[in-house]
Amino acid sequence: MAPRYTLRFNGAAAARELRAAAARGLYHGAEHVLGESQEVVPLDEAALSRSGAASVDEGTLTAAVSYDTPYAAYQHERLDLRHAPGRTSKYLERPLNESVDQVRALLAAELRRALR
Incomplete structure (x- = not known):
């Protein structure tokens, strides 16, 4: 006779853990983009x-990276402004676009940890 096994699955707890892991992964991804943009x-x-910040809305599972000065958007969008060497407009857009793979990896790592 084959052994019998019982499996109990608590879907609500699993969903909570995965949601929390997704929020952590998003936050790590936002922090990564913030760090790249600081360069x-x-x-x-x-x-x-100094005004740069990363945040996550756990309710909607959305992340944001922001700079909070009256001229942040102006500096970001104006391509004709002069900046110190290595500094540039699109200081948030470019690092975000270049970091897609790293952000995905950070999110995936947190989800994998939650599934262990």
């Missing part, structure tokens, strides 16, 4: 750089 954000008095 190219325009520097004058460093107020723009």
